[in-house]
Amino acid sequence: MLPDELREALEKQIAHVDHPRELVVDAMLALQDHYGYLSDEAVEQTAAMLGMSALEVEELSTFYTFIYREPVGKYVIHVCDSLICWMDGFESIKNYLCQKLDIEVGGTSADGLFTLLPVCCIGYCDRAPAMLINRKVYGPLTPGKIDQILEKLRSEA
Amino acid sequence: MPKIIIDDRDIEVAPGTKVIEAAEQLGIMIPRFCYHPALGSVGACRVCAVKFLQGPFKGVQMSCMVDAQDDMVVSTTDEEAVAFRKSVIEWLMLHHPHDCPVCDAGGHCLLQDMTVSGGHGIRRYPGKKRTYHDQYLGPLIQHEMNRCIHCYRCSRFYQEFNGYRDLGAMQSANQTYFGRFEEGILESPFSGNLIDICPTGVYTDKPSRYFGRRWDYERSPSLCINCSLGCHTIASSRYRKVVRQEARLNEAINGHFICDRGRYGFSYNSLKQRPRTALFDGQTASIDEGLAVLKQRLQAIVDTDGSAAIACAGSSRNSLETLAMIKRVSQARSWQPPAYLIDDAITAKVKTAISVLDPDLAVEMREIESADFVAVLGADPLNEAPMLALALRQAQRKGATIAVFDPRPVCLPCEFTHLPADPDAIHTGFGAVINTALDAAVVDKLDAPAREFYSSLAAGEQTFTFQQTEIDTLAEKLKTCQRPVMVCGTEIVSRQTPALAADCAALLQAAGKAAGLFYVMPGTNAFAAGLLTDENVSVETLITAIEQGSVKALILVECNPLWQFPDRQRIEQALQKLELLAVTDYVNSEVVPKANIFLPTTTLYESGGIYINQEGRVQVVEPAYRGGIPIAETGNGDHPPRIYDSQIPGVEPQAAWQILAQLIDIGQQINANDLRTDIQHWLIKSESGFNQLPGLAQIPPLGTRFFQAPNSQKHFECQQPNGGSTDDGRLEVLVTERTFGTEELSAYSACLQELANAPCICMHSSDAQQLNLNDGDQVALELNGGVIEARLQVVENMAPAMLIIPRDGKLNWQQMETGQTRIRRDQIRKVE
Amino acid sequence: METYPQILLENRKPDHINTLAEYEQNGGYEGLKATLQQHSESDIIQMIDESNLLGRGGAAFPTGFKLKTVATDAPLPRYIVCNADEMEPGTFKDRVLIHTNPHMMIEGIIIAGYSIKAEKGIIFIRPEYESGAKILERELKLAEKAGYLGKNILGSNYALEIVVHRSGGRYICGEVTAQLNALMGKRPNPMQPPPYPTEKGLWDLPTVLSNVETFAYMPHIIRHGPDWFKDLATTDTGAGTKIFCISGKVNQPGAYELPMGIRLSEIINEYAGGMLNGAEFKACLPGGASTGFLPKEHYNIEMDFESLKKVGNRLGTGAIMVFDQHTCLVDATLNLTEFFARESCGWCTPCREGLPYIRDLLARIENGDGEQDFIPILEDMGKQLWSAYCAYAPGAVAPLQSLLRHFREEVEAHIHQKACPFK
Ligand SMILES: Cc1cc2nc3c(=O)[nH]c(=O)nc-3n(C[C@H](O)[C@H](O)[C@H](O)COP(=O)(O)O)c2cc1C
Ligand code: SF4
Ligand code: FES
Numbered sequence A: 001m002l003p004d005e006l007r008e009a010l011e012k013q014i015a016h017v018d019h020p021r022e023l024v025v026d027a028m029l030a031l032q033d034h035y036g037y038l039s040d041e042a043v044e045q046t047a048a049m050l051g052m053s054a055l056e057v058e059e060l061s062t063f064y065t066f067i068y069r070e071p072v073g074k075y076v077i078h079v080c081d082s083l084i085c086w087m088d089g090f091e092s093i094k095n096y097l098c099q100k101l102d103i104e105v106g107g108t109s110a111d112g113l114f115t116l117l118p119v120c121c122i123g124y125c126d127r128a129p130a131m132l133i134n135r136k137v138y139g140p141l142t143p144g145k146i147d148q149i150l151e152k153l154r155s156e157a
Numbered sequence B: 001m002p003k004i005i006i007d008d009r010d011i012e013v014a015p016g017t018k019v020i021e022a023a024e025q026l027g028i029m030i031p032r033f034c035y036h037p038a039l040g041s042v043g044a045c046r047v048c049a050v051k052f053l054q055g056p057f058k059g060v061q062m063s064c065m066v067d068a069q070d071d072m073v074v075s076t077t078d079e080e081a082v083a084f085r086k087s088v089i090e091w092l093m094l095h096h097p098h099d100c101p102v103c104d105a106g107g108h109c110l111l112q113d114m115t116v117s118g119g120h121g122i123r124r125y126p127g128k129k130r131t132y133h134d135q136y137l138g139p140l141i142q143h144e145m146n147r148c149i150h151c152y153r154c155s156r157f158y159q160e161f162n163g164y165r166d167l168g169a170m171q172s173a174n175q176t177y178f179g180r181f182e183e184g185i186l187e188s189p190f191s192g193n194l195i196d197i198c199p200t201g202v203y204t205d206k207p208s209r210y211f212g213r214r215w216d217y218e219r220s221p222s223l224c225i226n227c228s229l230g231c232h233t234i235a236s237s238r239y240r241k242v243v244r245q246e247a248r249l250n251e252a253i254n255g256h257f258i259c260d261r262g263r264y265g266f267s268y269n270s271l272k273q274r275p276r277t278a279l280f281d282g283q284t285a286s287i288d289e290g291l292a293v294l295k296q297r298l299q300a301i302v303d304t305d306g307s308a309a310i311a312c313a314g315s316s317r318n319s320l321e322t323l324a325m326i327k328r329v330s331q332a333r334s335w336q337p338p339a340y341l342i343d344d345a346i347t348a349k350v351k352t353a354i355s356v357l358d359p360d361l362a363v364e365m366r367e368i369e370s371a372d373f374v375a376v377l378g379a380d381p382l383n384e385a386p387m388l389a390l391a392l393r394q395a396q397r398k399g400a401t402i403a404v405f406d407p408r409p410v411c412l413p414c415e416f417t418h419l420p421a422d423p424d425a426i427h428t429g430f431g432a433v434i435n436t437a438l439d440a441a442v443v444d445k446l447d448a449p450a451r452e453f454y455s456s457l458a459a460g461e462q463t464f465t466f467q468q469t470e471i472d473t474l475a476e477k478l479k480t481c482q483r484p485v486m487v488c489g490t491e492i493v494s495r496q497t498p499a500l501a502a503d504c505a506a507l508l509q510a511a512g513k514a515a516g517l518f519y520v521m522p523g524t525n526a527f528a529a530g531l532l533t534d535e536n537v538s539v540e541t542l543i544t545a546i547e548q549g550s551v552k553a554l555i556l557v558e559c560n561p562l563w564q565f566p567d568r569q570r571i572e573q574a575l576q577k578l579e580l581l582a583v584t585d586y587v588n589s590e591v592v593p594k595a596n597i598f599l600p601t602t603t604l605y606e607s608g609g610i611y612i613n614q615e616g617r618v619q620v621v622e623p624a625y626r627g628g629i630p631i632a633e634t635g636n637g638d639h640p641p642r643i644y645d646s647q648i649p650g651v652e653p654q655a656a657w658q659i660l661a662q663l664i665d666i667g668q669q670i671n672a673n674d675l676r677t678d679i680q681h682w683l684i685k686s687e688s689g690f691n692q693l694p695g696l697a698q699i700p701p702l703g704t705r706f707f708q709a710p711n712s713q714k715h716f717e718c719q720q721p722n723g724g725s726t727d728d729g730r731l732e733v734l735v736t737e738r739t740f741g742t743e744e745l746s747a748y749s750a751c752l753q754e755l756a757n758a759p760c761i762c763m764h765s766s767d768a769q770q771l772n773l774n775d776g777d778q779v780a781l782e783l784n785g786g787v788i789e790a791r792l793q794v795v796e797n798m799a800p801a802m803l804i805i806p807r808d809g810k811l812n813w814q815q816m817e818t819g820q821t822r823i824r825r826d827q828i829r830k831v832e
Numbered sequence C: 001m002e003t004y005p006q007i008l009l010e011n012r013k014p015d016h017i018n019t020l021a022e023y024e025q026n027g028g029y030e031g032l033k034a035t036l037q038q039h040s041e042s043d044i045i046q047m048i049d050e051s052n053l054l055g056r057g058g059a060a061f062p063t064g065f066k067l068k069t070v071a072t073d074a075p076l077p078r079y080i081v082c083n084a085d086e087m088e089p090g091t092f093k094d095r096v097l098i099h100t101n102p103h104m105m106i107e108g109i110i111i112a113g114y115s116i117k118a119e120k121g122i123i124f125i126r127p128e129y130e131s132g133a134k135i136l137e138r139e140l141k142l143a144e145k146a147g148y149l150g151k152n153i154l155g156s157n158y159a160l161e162i163v164v165h166r167s168g169g170r171y172i173c174g175e176v177t178a179q180l181n182a183l184m185g186k187r188p189n190p191m192q193p194p195p196y197p198t199e200k201g202l203w204d205l206p207t208v209l210s211n212v213e214t215f216a217y218m219p220h221i222i223r224h225g226p227d228w229f230k231d232l233a234t235t236d237t238g239a240g241t242k243i244f245c246i247s248g249k250v251n252q253p254g255a256y257e258l259p260m261g262i263r264l265s266e267i268i269n270e271y272a273g274g275m276l277n278g279a280e281f282k283a284c285l286p287g288g289a290s291t292g293f294l295p296k297e298h299y300n301i302e303m304d305f306e307s308l309k310k311v312g313n314r315l316g317t318g319a320i321m322v323f324d325q326h327t328c329l330v331d332a333t334l335n336l337t338e339f340f341a342r343e344s345c346g347w348c349t350p351c352r353e354g355l356p357y358i359r360d361l362l363a364r365i366e367n368g369d370g371e372q373d374f375i376p377i378l379e380d381m382g383k384q385l386w387s388a389y390c391a392y393a394p395g396a397v398a399p400l401q402s403l404l405r406h407f408r409e410e411v412e413a414h415i416h417q418k419a420c421p422f423k
Helices: A004-016 A020-035 A040-050 A054-061 A083-087 A090-101 A143-156 B019-025 B079-093 B110-117 B153-161 B193-197 B260-264 B287-305 B320-332 B344-356 B386-397 B423-437 B440-444 B448-459 B468-480 B497-510 B526-532 B539-548 B568-577 B656-664 B672-686 B750-755 B765-770 C020-025 C030-038 C041-050 C063-068 C093-100 C102-115 C127-145 C176-183 C212-224 C226-231 C264-271 C305-310 C329-343 C349-366 C374-387 C392-396 C398-406 C408-417
Strands: A075-080 A114-119 A131-133 A136-138 B003-006 B009-012 B049-054 B059-062 B072-075 B141-143 B168-170 B177-179 B203-205 B218-223 B232-237 B242-247 B278-280 B283-285 B310-313 B373-377 B401-405 B417-419 B484-488 B516-519 B553-557 B580-585 B597-600 B609-612 B617-621 B731-736 B760-764 B778-783 B786-795 B802-806 B828-830 C079-084 C120-125 C161-166 C207-211 C241-248 C254-259 C281-285 C319-324
Touching: A004 A020, A004 A040, A020 A040, A020 A054, A020 C161, A040 A054, A054 B168, A075 A090, A083 A090, A083 C241, A083 C319, A083 C329, A090 A114, A090 A143, A136 C127, B003 B019, B019 B072, B049 B079, B059 B079, B079 B110, B079 C349, B079 C374, B153 B168, B153 B193, B153 B386, B193 B203, B193 B242, B218 B617, B242 B260, B260 B386, B260 B750, B278 B287, B283 B287, B287 B310, B287 B553, B287 B580, B287 B597, B287 B656, B310 B320, B310 B539, B320 B526, B320 B609, B320 B656, B320 B672, B344 B497, B344 B526, B373 B386, B373 B423, B373 B468, B373 B497, B386 B401, B401 B423, B401 B468, B417 B468, B423 B448, B423 B468, B423 B497, B440 B448, B448 B497, B484 B497, B497 B516, B526 B609, B539 B568, B580 B656, B656 B672, B760 B765, B765 B786, C020 C102, C020 C127, C030 C102, C030 C212, C041 C063, C041 C102, C041 C212, C041 C226, C063 C207, C079 C102, C079 C127, C079 C176, C079 C212, C093 C102, C093 C127, C093 C212, C093 C241, C102 C120, C102 C127, C102 C161, C102 C212, C120 C127, C120 C176, C127 C161, C176 C207, C207 C212, C212 C226, C241 C264, C254 C264, C264 C319, C329 C349, C329 C392, C329 C398, C329 C408, C349 C374, C349 C392, C349 C408, C374 C392, C374 C398, C374 C408, C392 C398, C398 C408
Parallel strands: A075 A114, B003 B072, B310 B553, B373 B401, B373 B484, B401 B417, B484 B516, B553 B580, B580 B597, B731 B802, B760 B786, C079 C120, C079 C207, C120 C161, C241 C319
Antiparallel strands: A075 A131, A131 A136, B003 B009, B049 B059, B049 B072, B141 B203, B168 B177, B218 B232, B232 B242, B278 B283, B278 B597, B609 B617, B760 B802, B778 B786, B778 B828, C241 C254, C281 C319
């Protein structure tokens, strides 16, 4: 169930625009933040709020990289695997993360905290190798830095 | 008009013609996947590449995306273009499962054709193939995503053309997936078109799965007889069974598509329980024996009660030949005038519609697509004539205003304004719109009768429940439109409405608009039936005659009053009272077991026939196959059958008109074809309504229209009825059609039965509230004839003080006394 | 090291976002004042046209010309869209601009909006730039408070509202027409014109879409005039400055504002701190992932749109990605192709199916399973992808085509040695 507060906030936003559909990404991101991922139920709720069909929302939810249609951890780690980060050590950063979190790429750590996903260039080539965690950037990465970051996030969780 | 040279040949084409279309006009078929004439160009598949040698474009370009322009020189055979097209095919085949041997699209697969013609034979790509999971999409369509080439035709047809929103493109890149959000039955009643439109085998026909390849089938141009529109189809048969039906392109009626009722409504033809032998008094007999007994018993009745004690009834599913033969025999034998339609009101409305539909007003269904204002008066397109709904959608997509004046909870796959008027207020509502829309200056210039009619429209300001603002908004649209069309139903409307609809159209025409008129009628051959029937003759009047004892013998020719007549008790009693009930039919209807004598007839697919659709279009259908019992039945599953015979088993049934002809002793002397010609001659000679009927050979494949009203002179004669009903607190009962489940022939199709919603009774929320009822409640209507029980559906979008009951075979709705249209609120109760 | 004028990145300080007050102190919103008080809509378009400002989003489309194509009698409302999607690998200049001086681009959007009578402005931003989106939202509010946005801007009759639209994240959303679809809540497939967005864009209404950097120049052009802008370039063919993003095997990767037409060698040696220790320049991608490898022979090339076009390459977004003698360019092309295959929208056949095909062959070559036959196939595919639906695919094969043109021996060495020579 969607909390009334969130629903009302979204409905207010929707009432403000000419074409409800233009808010579909915002709505999906908001529901995803609430549920942790965009569940089937959330797809249907998004559709209902915007006067779309579930399929029409699904056409978009499955298109965008930052919409998760499957459960993810509290922190989604997006490691950049595009050219510059790849040259500057993506492979070892990825391996280090896999080993530290004891997961494979695409997996979620046993404590449910971290999901590791590769992502294309995040626009921080000047800080390669870089990664995003919940849309916040970190880089240039070293194993030491990664340890610190994970430590901090774990303690905050 | 742009002139263009393609492959060294010039052609002049209409402005806006795409190069791919210009080439087609020259007979050059440029490969295509995403382009489809009904869906237009989107340039996604890239297989229509050609080389532009001269003109405003240069180099390899998509011929579907470029308008033909002057000075263009195009080559379809240029090396560079051919090489590119070959690459496109190679890409499209990278992941194709190469399962053509088990694919039902094999043999009529555009991808196969393009792969072969594009010269891609040897696989070079060493990589792995992508695979997808398929979805369950309901009983009509099999989904096989691995065959997909991502032309986007399905999602574009489904969402853009057809207006439904539960199938589309998901994922992206080379994972793009076409399907539904969740597995399940497709919502659109036009979903079967996905099968025709898919250029490969992603969507294939499920009921006929694995039955054969296109080249195995006898394919024959045919006609849909599941509603009055008469859409064109192709019937495929194999092993003495019609197994599949597809849409057949027709620029006047259905375009490229048909509805699912039409596509799958043919199962009755090959059902196991189809009666194929004559019966009398419960004994099987040959047709000749049956006929002999029939003649003998009819003679006995003539001897005791006179020939007027015999009556014959047909129905709007009869072919024109049968309808005519019923009349001819009845006249020759001095029986009662035959009945074709169910009651007097329907008969009167159909006859009126025919008499006022003149060539100046009548429009074809495809013309509705280019209307800019459509007023739907007492018709529920999706339920009564589904393809009409699709035509309305195309009009709306081009900007037309669609206004529906109808009490029912009408749904359309497009935006429209619904004014839920009760049947008596339909024309007052629309009249008010016209009255507001026309300028005084325009009105002043009209002839006196038109002016008078115009002023009568203002008088009807009584009881429609919608707002004046809605009337004003529509009037504003009507005022500026150029090509308005009135679509008028003949079922639920009051008797005057069909004529008033014509008057409205005529008035708008007089006021300078290119107005059109389009009727929807009850049944595929209702137009012809209406022309042949006498005023005040219907199944209802025959029943009265039986009750009064004046009719003692009844012959039902492909007519099942038990399906349609609202007072079941009455009709059952009447049938029982008869001394002789003879039935001839090709379906095992409920009256068959009640018959003293039964004679089996053939279907459209076996004997063909002439059908006249609701716009007066005469269409000839040739038989699709020879007939007989399906091999699956005779061989008990074995093939080939082990018993050999010189005669095809099960071909004894004859066309109803052939059987009837024998009652006046002309049937035996002449062969079937000559008999058809003979019937035509008789019609032309004896029936004034048919003296313009073209000879069989003169009827072109598109059919030909013939009109009763030669010009507009008859308009403006109809009196405005009193609008609205007096409110006595009772609810008016409307028994109506549904897309699936109420039309008699398609109701035999198992796959469509799966689609039919459980029948429910609709009521406006204000009435439900008053009665303390909720949506989903099981309710019982206690009627004089018995109780109707069903789930209640509470809706907002219908007229209040009404009950809408579907004429669904699964609901025993026929509990109404004749003439009873209103029930008291205390007759409705909730079933706990 | 010469110091060139800093136009966009003036007052750039580490980890500091110029406030509205700071921006105003340095002449911020003067261009807008001049616009509203002294110039007609057509004056503005005229000035921008004369400045030879070419769009900085990668396609180098003349900005003035684009503004001109909005017919004066076109329907209202009209939209002005700022493309802050910046998904081209190697490119991060828009991010730097947003984090340095957000009001500069805002002012530019308002000026451009005024010139086409737009009522609604939208900044389309990628989800990776969430911090940027927050900055923009905050600063837009301040700008409105200060009277630069909203109704009656600076007492003129002009009204404009600007909102930030977050993307769900996908490279193709940077392409104009795909972005318009994304903004309308549709699948972000591109749409081939006609109609052009300036005629029928968002909701079928006239829409002008430009890049962040492009907008950021506008206030300066209004304040200092078109000739001043043209003269900023070191070449006759270029105009203005350009923010070059340098990454890869250099000592100081980053974004540097330099004159259009500056030599590549100067950028690398002087501003990017030279090649890394022990690294030798082998090639670079001069303008993002969808440009071709620029071999060493062009190390001294003048970096403007024209000069790169002359050598069969593109300046693109000005994102220079530098490779040294140890970089395997087959592997680099494989990485880039992987990116493009993954990010393809899936609308048209060549891109959707052709890129994974290329990726497969390149992966085989890189892994030592390559065959000589693959080379003509790759050449063929590279050529055929130019006939895809949108500009994505031609960009996507730029690395491949330049690899085969300039570094064919490297590809062949992989095939002959049945292994990557760099591993
Ligand atoms: C595949 C593709 C991706 C693009 N991505 C971006 C982008 O992220 N940001 C951008 O400003 N322009 C991008 N463009 C260019 C835009 O289509 C468009 O030309 C540009 O935003 C217009 O602004 P400008 O005239 O200021 O350059 C892309 C183009 C293509 C074909
Ligand atoms: S080239 Fe085709 S598939 Fe690729 S991004 Fe453009 S439209 Fe989409
Ligand atoms: S038919 Fe032209 S691109 Fe598909």
